[in-house]
Amino acid sequence: AAVARSWTSYFATLLNHHPNDFRIHATSLAEDYNRLDPIAVVVITLICLFAVLSTKGSSRFNYILSIVHFAVIIFIIGAGLSKAKLSNFTADFAPYGARGIFAASAVLFFAYIGFDAVSTMAEETKNPAKDIPVGLVGAMALTTVVYCVLAVTLCLMQPYRDIDPDAPFSVAFSAVGMDWAKYIVAFGALKGMTTVLLVSAVGQARYLTHIARTHMAPPCLAVVSPRWGTPVRATVTMLTATAIIAFFTDLGILSNLLSISTLFIFMLVAVALLVHRYYASGETTTANRNKLVSCIAVILAASVGTAVYWGLAVDGGWAAYVVTVPAWFAATLYLHLGVPKARVPKMWGVPLVPWLPSASIFINIFLLGSIDAKSFMRFAIWTVALLVYYFFVGLHASYDTAKVLAAEAAAARVEEGGHKAVEIAGASN
Numbered sequence: 001a002a003v004a005r006s007w008t009s010y011f012a013t014l015l016n017h018h019p020n021d022f023r024i025h026a027t028s029l030a031e032d033y034n035r036l037d038p039i040a041v042v043v044i045t046l047i048c049l050f051a052v053l054s055t056k057g058s059s060r061f062n063y064i065l066s067i068v069h070f071a072v073i074i075f076i077i078g079a080g081l082s083k084a085k086l087s088n089f090t091a092d093f094a095p096y097g098a099r100g101i102f103a104a105s106a107v108l109f110f111a112y113i114g115f116d117a118v119s120t121m122a123e124e125t126k127n128p129a130k131d132i133p134v135g136l137v138g139a140m141a142l143t144t145v146v147y148c149v150l151a152v153t154l155c156l157m158q159p160y161r162d163i164d165p166d167a168p169f170s171v172a173f174s175a176v177g178m179d180w181a182k183y184i185v186a187f188g189a190l191k192g193m194t195t196v197l198l199v200s201a202v203g204q205a206r207y208l209t210h211i212a213r214t215h216m217a218p219p220c221l222a223v224v225s226p227r228w229g230t231p232v233r234a235t236v237t238m239l240t241a242t243a244i245i246a247f248f249t250d251l252g253i254l255s256n257l258l259s260i261s262t263l264f265i266f267m268l269v270a271v272a273l274l275v276h277r278y279y280a281s282g283e284t285t286t287a288n289r290n291k292l293v294s295c296i297a298v299i300l301a302a303s304v305g306t307a308v309y310w311g312l313a314v315d316g317g318w319a320a321y322v323v324t325v326p327a328w329f330a331a332t333l334y335l336h337l338g339v340p341k342a343r344v345p346k347m348w349g350v351p352l353v354p355w356l357p358s359a360s361i362f363i364n365i366f367l368l369g370s371i372d373a374k375s376f377m378r379f380a381i382w383t384v385a386l387l388v389y390y391f392f393v394g395l396h397a398s399y400d401t402a403k404v405l406a407a408e409a410a411a412a413r414v415e416e417g418g419h420k421a422v423e424i425a426g427a428s429n
Helices: 002-014 038-053 055-081 097-124 128-157 168-175 181-213 232-248 251-278 286-312 319-338 355-368 373-428
Strands: none
Touching (some): 002 181, 002 251, 038 232, 055 168, 097 128, 097 355, 128 168, 168 181, 181 232, 251 286, 286 319, 286 355, 319 355
């Protein structure tokens, strides 16, 4: 939904208009929900049709567009640096200081949300154990480097305060006398966002399909179309919800809410990694389990304490950090030295455990401290609603499904054993 709203902004720039010129101003609605975006709905609908028709076709289309996009990025960097002014790095470069930088980091973090969609394609990958990790790590490393180079290029082209929030590169090229270049930039941005929408559509539909298979969501959403070979119902359902949200909701709200979700989920993944690496049911002793729980609790408490102090004490000193940071370090060190690992990865595994996942927990929670309170309220409302659904509907449905599958598997084993007994008896006769 956030990317679809951004698509409208760059499309307007391509046509020499302000983004709100293409949005309907509904004055009767709340301020953050009164700029209705029909173009975003149209784009999402077209993406939905493409994702429904063919997964392989979507992948090939995405591959071709990625080559075009890379060429546009090279052009932006080359043309932009030719108009660079080093004075833009020294004259009021960071007017909001460290707090502004971390606040921006927390918001831009949602740019990484698309990478986890790669893992949903495991069923359609020839060698997922190798291809998925290589694809994830390689893509994230390359994208991070390119993102940093583009940010440096933009800040060298224009003073920070003059950067346009809706279409920064297009406006920057106009400001330096390369008005013609903004059309190439806008085209590249539209292509890039179209790719993101397509990948997200395919990935999110797979998420919903897997959830529906466990009956946490209606099982009809898990049906794969025999004609198209894609989860049509899940794709249409997911993108219908996306279109409704994109139609009403302001980009700032979407980006903050998505950033909180991303940071929170990445933190949970890091916690799950520690639990998976250090705990195995029936093998880990009670003492080691308690040590693991205590270490994770201290890591979380220290991280939350640091984030809360950073978010509330605007003019505060370093007193709290002297306590929270050493506590995080001590808990991680004790986990490293005092708790034996229960599992070792067979092929691929996260390195530097427990330091890397512990640092991930700390950084993700710390960045959460830079996001505004209203976004946390919205996140809390959504989370509570989903938890109520999970505990009263999804949990029981998935448990019943698991019991049925276990019974079917047991019956299949009994039937197979009966067939073998008949074969043995026949051979004996």
